[in-house]
Amino acid sequence: MLDHIPATSSSPRLQRSVGVARVALGVNGAGQTRLRDLAQQGCAKAMLPRTHSIDPEVVFLNTAGGITGGDRLSYGLDLAPGARATAATQTAERAYRAAEGAGEIRVDLSVGAGGRLDWLPQETILFDGSATRRETRIALAGDASLLWVETLVFGRAAMGEALAEVALRDDRKVRRDGRLVLWEPFALGPDALDHPVCMDGARAISTVVFLAPAAETARDAVRRLAPEGVDWAASAWDGKLVVRAMAADAQPLKQALVPLLELLRDGRAMPRVWQV
Numbered sequence: 001m002l003d004h005i006p007a008t009s010s011s012p013r014l015q016r017s018v019g020v021a022r023v024a025l026g027v028n029g030a031g032q033t034r035l036r037d038l039a040q041q042g043c044a045k046a047m048l049p050r051t052h053s054i055d056p057e058v059v060f061l062n063t064a065g066g067i068t069g070g071d072r073l074s075y076g077l078d079l080a081p082g083a084r085a086t087a088a089t090q091t092a093e094r095a096y097r098a099a100e101g102a103g104e105i106r107v108d109l110s111v112g113a114g115g116r117l118d119w120l121p122q123e124t125i126l127f128d129g130s131a132t133r134r135e136t137r138i139a140l141a142g143d144a145s146l147l148w149v150e151t152l153v154f155g156r157a158a159m160g161e162a163l164a165e166v167a168l169r170d171d172r173k174v175r176r177d178g179r180l181v182l183w184e185p186f187a188l189g190p191d192a193l194d195h196p197v198c199m200d201g202a203r204a205i206s207t208v209v210f211l212a213p214a215a216e217t218a219r220d221a222v223r224r225l226a227p228e229g230v231d232w233a234a235s236a237w238d239g240k241l242v243v244r245a246m247a248a249d250a251q252p253l254k255q256a257l258v259p260l261l262e263l264l265r266d267g268r269a270m271p272r273v274w275q276v
Helices: 215-224 250-264
Strands: 018-027 033-042 044-047 057-062 072-079 084-089 093-095 103-111 116-120 124-126 131-140 145-154 167-176 179-188 204-211 231-237 240-247
Touching: 018 057, 044 072, 057 072, 072 084, 072 116, 103 116, 124 131, 131 145, 145 167, 145 250, 167 204, 179 204, 204 215, 204 250, 215 231, 215 240, 215 250, 240 250
Parallel strands: 018 044, 018 072, 057 084, 072 103, 084 116, 093 124, 103 131, 116 145, 124 145, 131 167
Antiparallel strands: 018 033, 033 044, 044 057, 145 204, 167 179, 204 240, 231 240
16 A cells, blocks of 8 residues: 655644545356446545447546545456456546645556456646655456556646646556566656656656557557657567657647557547547
8 A cells, every 4th residue: 555644743634535436347147247346435436327338438536626645546446257348537637736745546457367458547637736646556367458548747738837846656567367567667756857868848648558469469550650749659579568658738649549549449439538
């Protein structure tokens, strides 16, 4: 678990948001993925909207409207063997200025044998003075598949926002049959935003990860999708395809992600919450 940062004795105890949402999906006798369990409390909610897709969609929501120092948010999704689903967040997560401590986000996902999860959260927007710690832990069975996108936005360019002070620690791990196959520890401070070997002035970055049998075969098609105005690179090895992208603003980056993700989703449209 993430370390809790207590308030100092001299500061007033401020009200904080705490939320937990957990969803479990299984397969019925007809081979359809269906809800098995749902639990939610506090500011975290999970919804399963009706869609035209065969596979269900799970949409997580933070009703607090964002996260700040001392807040704790936790999402969990478990797919039984053979289950297939798409999961997303209803809107962008906003990390606001923290008066004390860090806002904490925990994401725990698991996919059983023969299952597939498309984890497509919308962007996380970091505001000036924010302090955020996020852990994402994903457990895959041997032949399970995962498509995952993670996007960070450093202030809203259209509003003229600049980040003079920001702290982010984002730890991402994927295990297959208990073996670590992907680990991305990411730490960000204000000096990195304009450094030529870090963000180099980019204000939005994305990582797309596709873990599946023969995921490498999609590499060349992904490279051909690289749009103007977005720096884009793809690499593939050992059942993994990883795409890195960065842009001067969030909107062109998000627009570029849609055809990429739809390609890796075998032409299936993005969840309705992804309005571009």
